[in-house]
Amino acid sequence: MEEALSEVPLLACLPFLIMLLAIAALPLSAPRFWENNKNKLLVALVLSAPVVVYFAARRETALIRETLIFDYLPFIVLLGALYTIAGGIHLAGDIEATPRVNALFLGIGAVLASFIGTTGAAMLLIRPVLRTNQERRFKTHTVLFFIAIVANCGGLLTPLGDPPLFMMYLRGAPFGWFFGFLSQWLFVNGLLLLVYFGVDAYYHGKEPAESLQRDRAERRPLRIQGASNFAWLLGVIGAVAFLNEQYVPGTGSHSPLRFLREAAIVLMAAASWLSTKKIVRHYNRFTWHSFHEVAYLFLGIFITMVPCIAYLQANAKTLGVRLPSQFYYAVGALSSFLDNTPAAVTFHSLALGLGQSSGRLVAGIPEALLQAICLSSVFFGSMTYIGNGPNFMVKAIAEDHHVRMPHFFGYLVKFSLLVLFPIFVLVQLLFI
Numbered sequence: 094m095e096e097a098l099s100e101v102p103l104l105a106c107l108p109f110l111i112m113l114l115a116i117a118a119l120p121l122s123a124p125r126f127w128e129n130n131k132n133k134l135l136v137a138l139v140l141s142a143p144v145v146v147y148f149a150a151r152r153e154t155a156l157i158r159e160t161l162i163f164d165y166l167p168f169i170v171l172l173g174a175l176y177t178i179a180g181g182i183h184l185a186g187d188i189e190a191t192p193r194v195n196a197l198f199l200g201i202g203a204v205l206a207s208f209i210g211t212t213g214a215a216m217l218l219i220r221p222v223l224r225t226n227q228e229r230r231f232k233t234h235t236v237l238f239f240i241a242i243v244a245n246c247g248g249l250l251t252p253l254g255d256p257p258l259f260m261m262y263l264r265g266a267p268f269g270w271f272f273g274f275l276s277q278w279l280f281v282n283g284l285l286l287l288v289y290f291g292v293d294a295y296y297h298g299k300e301p302a303e304s305l306q307r308d309r310a311e312r313r314p315l316r317i318q319g320a321s322n323f324a325w326l327l328g329v330i331g332a333v334a335f336l337n338e339q340y341v342p343g344t345g346s347h348s349p350l351r352f353l354r355e356a357a358i359v360l361m362a363a364a365s366w367l368s369t370k371k372i373v374r375h376y377n378r379f380t381w382h383s384f385h386e387v388a389y390l391f392l393g394i395f396i397t398m399v400p401c402i403a404y405l406q407a408n409a410k411t412l413g414v415r416l417p418s419q420f421y422y423a424v425g426a427l428s429s430f431l432d433n434t435p436a437a438v439t440f441h442s443l444a445l446g447l448g449q450s451s452g453r454l455v456a457g458i459p460e461a462l463l464q465a466i467c468l469s470s471v472f473f474g475s476m477t478y479i480g481n482g483p484n485f486m487v488k489a490i491a492e493d494h495h496v497r498m499p500h501f502f503g504y505l506v507k508f509s510l511l512v513l514f515p516i517f518v519l520v521q522l523l524f525i
Contacts, residue, residue: 103404
């Protein structure tokens with residue numbers, strides 16, 4: 094197998110590059126075409142076809158098969174379960190949109206993101222946040238910080254939090270290892286909340302008096318519907334944490350119990366679907382559109398990524414990326430402008446190819462490199478709308494609620510480079 098991998102040419106990575114560029118460019122250049130999920134599936138299949146043909150000609154389709162079975166399937170099962178269960182929880186009500194209340198919403202979202210996923214936390218809270226702020230004139234900044242904190246940076250503490258972390262978990266990082274990022278989680282999210290509180294206090298002071306009066310007058314207490322879904326979320330957390338080879342012998346990759354974890358997660362999702370009243374999902378405007386979008390795109394990403402992973406493992410020592418700081422910014426660049434999950438997987442393969450065996454290894458690579466990959470992929474996923482799946486979803490929902498959101502480059506220049514990037518540089522200087 095090692096000899097075969099070394100022969101994979103760089104040209105074989107072209108479908109992966111085109112796939113990522115399509116995800117970045119088509120929403121802007123051909124929005125009507127890209128809105129249709131069938132077209133996303135078509136793009137994914139067309140770009141995957143040459144990769145499948147290439148490996149079939151080499152009689153190495155096992156690489157494709159193993160990627161789909163051991164990477165894509167667990168990834169999509171977990172994402173689908175979190176999406177289904179979180180979609181059954183509805184937070185109703187409308188409270189006064191003070192800076193303290195808004196910061197509390199974002200802080201709660203940061204905690205939830207690590208345990209129900211950034212997608213789950215974002216979909217659970219974005220509508221209550223918008224409803225709370227609907228009487229205010231200035232609210233775009235709240236959505237921007239929501240994307241940064243709830244849809245990205247909050248999801249650092251468990252493999253449930255963000256897809257890149259789950260992929261590292263599948264590659265051998267223990268569930269509890271991610272709690273070691275508590276200091277970085279507190280630093281980034283605490284600093285972002287502090288900055289947000291100051292910004293929101295400034296804009297709250299600029300609100301017209303009639304807006305604030307209406308905000309105080311139109312208050313309704315918060316209440317949760319579909320609370321039983323928190324039990325199913327705990328079931329998913331337990332399945333990911335404990336249904337693995339560390340706690341259940343015989344659940345290795347070649348065991349018949351290999352998919353015990355995925356089976357348990359599917360059962361939790363099914364229980365949520367059957368036990369939640371339809372009206373609750375109706376209140377959440379729940380549809381499968383966003384999940385299908387992720388499923389189709391990542392099918393293409395996972396297949397086209399195979400030759401890139403093979404190439405990086407074979408040629409890692411010649412590429413000059415060796416230090417944790419180099420990994421941090423390289424993963425960050427890819428996570429910002431393409432997608433953070435393939436960025437994490439690609440650079441994990443690069444780290445494997447370096448063949449470093451000194452010091453503590455986690456998921457087969459030096460712990461310092463894995464830390465850099467995880468921190469960078471989660472944080473830098475917030476740098477653009479396309480860095481992480483929930484970003485565009487939050488933007489679309491906000492615009493649906495008549496919030497004026499900056500365009501792609503406006504978000505980058507006016508928010509992420511100005512607010513986020515300096516904080517992420519501090520992370521590198523202090524922790525890596």
